[in-house]
Amino acid sequence: MSVLIFVDQTENHIKKSSYEVLTYGVKLAAQIGTNAEAIVLGTVNDDLSALGKYGVTKVHHVANETLNHVDAHVYTKVIEEAVAATNATVVVISHNTTGKAIAARISAKLKAGLVAGAIALPDTSNGFVVKKSVFSGKAFANVNIATAIKIISLNPNSFHVTSADGTATVETLNATVEAAKIKVTAVNKVSGEVPLSEADIVVSAGRGMKGPENWGMIEELAHELHAATACSRPVADADWRPHHEHVGQTGLQIAPNLYIAIGISGAIQHLAGVNRSKVMVVINKDPEAPFFKAADYGIVGDAFEVVPQLISEIKKLHNN
Amino acid sequence: MKILVCISKTPDTTSKIAFKDGNTKFDDAGVQWIINPSDEWNALVRALELKEKDASIVLHLISVGGADYDPIIRKALALGGDEAIRVNADSSDSYFIASQIAAVAKEGAYDLILTGKETIDYNGSSIGGFVAELIDVAYVSLATKFDLNGTVATIDREIEGGEETNEVSLPVVVSCQKGVAEQRIPNMRGIMAARTKPLKVVEPIAVDALTSLVSFELPPAKAGVKLVAADNVAELVRLLHEEAKAI
Ligand SMILES: Cc1cc2nc3c(=O)[nH]c(=O)nc-3n(C[C@H](O)[C@H](O)[C@H](O)COP(=O)(O)OP(=O)(O)OC[C@H]3O[C@@H](n4cnc5c(N)ncnc54)[C@H](O)[C@@H]3O)c2cc1C
Numbered sequence: 001m002s003v004l005i006f007v008d009q010t011e012n013h014i015k016k017s018s019y020e021v022l023t024y025g026v027k028l029a030a031q032i033g034t035n036a037e038a039i040v041l042g043t044v045n046d047d048l049s050a051l052g053k054y055g056v057t058k059v060h061h062v063a064n065e066t067l068n069h070v071d072a073h074v075y076t077k078v079i080e081e082a083v084a085a086t087n088a089t090v091v092v093i094s095h096n097t098t099g100k101a102i103a104a105r106i107s108a109k110l111k112a113g114l115v116a117g118a119i120a121l122p123d124t125s126n127g128f129v130v131k132k133s134v135f136s137g138k139a140f141a142n143v144n145i146a147t148a149i150k151i152i153s154l155n156p157n158s159f160h161v162t163s164a165d166g167t168a169t170v171e172t173l174n175a176t177v178e179a180a181k182i183k184v185t186a187v188n189k190v191s192g193e194v195p196l197s198e199a200d201i202v203v204s205a206g207r208g209m210k211g212p213e214n215w216g217m218i219e220e221l222a223h224e225l226h227a228a229t230a231c232s233r234p235v236a237d238a239d240w241r242p243h244h245e246h247v248g249q250t251g252l253q254i255a256p257n258l259y260i261a262i263g264i265s266g267a268i269q270h271l272a273g274v275n276r277s278k279v280m281v282v283i284n285k286d287p288e289a290p291f292f293k294a295a296d297y298g299i300v301g302d303a304f305e306v307v308p309q310l311i312s313e314i315k316k317l318h319n320n
Numbered sequence: 321m322k323i324l325v326c327i328s329k330t331p332d333t334t335s336k337i338a339f340k341d342g343n344t345k346f347d348d349a350g351v352q353w354i355i356n357p358s359d360e361w362n363a364l365v366r367a368l369e370l371k372e373k374d375a376s377i378v379l380h381l382i383s384v385g386g387a388d389y390d391p392i393i394r395k396a397l398a399l400g401g402d403e404a405i406r407v408n409a410d411s412s413d414s415y416f417i418a419s420q421i422a423a424v425a426k427e428g429a430y431d432l433i434l435t436g437k438e439t440i441d442y443n444g445s446s447i448g449g450f451v452a453e454l455i456d457v458a459y460v461s462l463a464t465k466f467d468l469n470g471t472v473a474t475i476d477r478e479i480e481g482g483e484e485t486n487e488v489s490l491p492v493v494v495s496c497q498k499g500v501a502e503q504r505i506p507n508m509r510g511i512m513a514a515r516t517k518p519l520k521v522v523e524p525i526a527v528d529a530l531t532s533l534v535s536f537e538l539p540p541a542k543a544g545v546k547l548v549a550a551d552n553v554a555e556l557v558r559l560l561h562e563e564a565k566a567i
């Protein structure tokens with residue numbers, strides 16, 4: 001028996017969301033009295049034995065470069081064999097773009113029940129009940145998995161990462177890597193910035209900024225906080241900002257530790273993408289803006305006056 | 321060329337979320353049902369755009385649900401599509417739903433199966449992956465661009481921190497999100513025509529669900545916003561640092 005944790009990589013480096021699933025999988029293994037092992041696919045430049053810091057005893061590595069790109073079909077076959085090799089009863093995956101590509105496929109292959117978008121450890125006191133986010137963050141559902149093998153995909157930023165001293169043994173897993181059905185002809189990464197889906201802090205702005213020429217202060221604030229930048233939909237629609245920054249029901253759904261919304265009214269479709277954030281700060285000149293109802297902290301004021309002060313106060317904090 | 325578009329129904333985005341029957345059912349009193357946004361604006365509209373370019377394309381819609389789905393399916397048919405199939409079953413298990421879609425997909429030998437990126441009520445983002453595995457074809461998730469050249473699809477899809485261009489031979493299952501379709505269908509010009517389009521109701525195949533819904537719950541109420549005066553930004557920074565420990 002074991003809990004098998006899928007460790008995701010991008011461009012030969014372990015993704016941040018993987019540390020979260022590692023922590024989750026290790027806690028889950030302790031809860032059900034088994035050990036936690038990790039699986040890594042593709043060529044990776046990081047030291048895999050260091051994953052032991054998160055509590056896994058063994059790391060299985062399939063270093064085949066076909067696996068450097070996610071082809072759901074190829075990945076599924078490899079994971080199926082890894083599950084058999086490790087005698088896994090639970091597979092844990094991040095509900096990130098990779099998880100969304102592969103989790104259901106693995107579930108169908110193994111006839112293993114899947115809860116997609118889990119936010120907490122399962123309740124194993126009576127069955128195997130996993131809490132997941134539903135209604136775009138406005139509610140939770142408790143879902144029981146009845147099958148012998150269980151699959152959980154964990155919503156990014158919903159579990160606190162912990163680590164300690166430790167090293168894992170790294171073993172090569174000889175798994176069947178089938179020919180890819182998908183040919184990757186181009187990869188277009190937004191480089192040099194914090195990827196929005198993985199950011200701890202997100203600075204987001206809306207139509208209240210009046211025009212793209214005013215985004216300098218938003219970027220500066222984000223830079224000071226090591227944050228990613230985001231925007232409301234009309235801002236992306238008007239091409240003030242790139243489309244990949246658009247958050248909300250029709251854009252990206254994020255759950256950072258801190259979301260700072262500047263000049264955004266807080267329409268329900270916008271909130272649907274951000275209301276799983278731990279702490280929300282709203283800066284808006286209209287005290288009636290609906291966003292204040294969802295926020296934890298707020299300033300009723302003009303962004304053009306408040307944001308520069310915020311930047312200088314944060315600089316002060318960081319210089320102390 | 322045969323395309324199958326998966327259509328689900330969801331509560332309108334502005335609906336109040338509440339539950340009944342001991343928190344085991346969504347309380348739909350006063351709720352407006354809509355076509356799930358990414359099914360409508362991304363998957364279906366893209367399929368219609370393809371059909372506009374190539375009239376020989378056969379476009380079918382599929383829903384797995386009870387009779388309460390019919391108004392939504394008619395609405396989708398009014399946007400376009402040749403016929404709809406409803407598998408008469410109600411389930412909270414995505415694997416069950418996907419198995420029904422897969423059975424119809426296999427039977428109909430579709431070249432392209434489009435889903436939305438996720439249902440805004442269940443947020444599984446998983447039906448497409450299930451279907452692809454069940455009929456053993458390629459799966460491209462979270463597409464932001466989709467083009468067809470004969471029997472090869474060129475698809476941009478979201479990956480962490482960027483996008484990737486994929487080339488894949490049909491048949492393929494694709495989950496669609498923003499960007500995939502250019503135009504919006506301006507009005508319901510097809511309402512009358514939709515009434516006469518076939519809506520076939522078929523009975524489900526026998527499938528064991530892999531999961532079951534135990535209960536719903538609402539998040540604890542927020543404590544309410546703490547307002548800081550606009551001329552006291554230092555206080556906000558202090559609160560974020562000391563109280564919220566967020567910076
Ligand atoms: C089906 C559907 C899907 C949608 N999906 C999304 C989505 O995914 N994401 C999304 O964001 N929206 C989405 N929308 C749109 C959404 O309903 C809102 O229209 C949109 O979020 C509003 O953007 P905004 O807050 O930037 O602009 P506005 O609503 O124009 O708000 C601007 C705010 O800025 C404030 N302001 C103005 N000047 C200043 C100043 N100097 N200082 C401080 N504050 C100022 C104003 O008080 C106001 O509250 C969707 C809508 C529909 C119908």
Ligand SMILES: Nc1ncnc2c1ncn2[C@@H]1O[C@H](COP(=O)(O)O)[C@@H](O)[C@H]1O
Binds near residue numbers: 327356385437438443
């Ligand atoms: N009951 C259903 N009937 C038909 N298609 C569905 C159904 N449920 C979900 N889908 C499709 O699968 C996609 C993903 O759904 P989900 O996995 O629930 O997020 C949706 O956007 C729809 O296109």
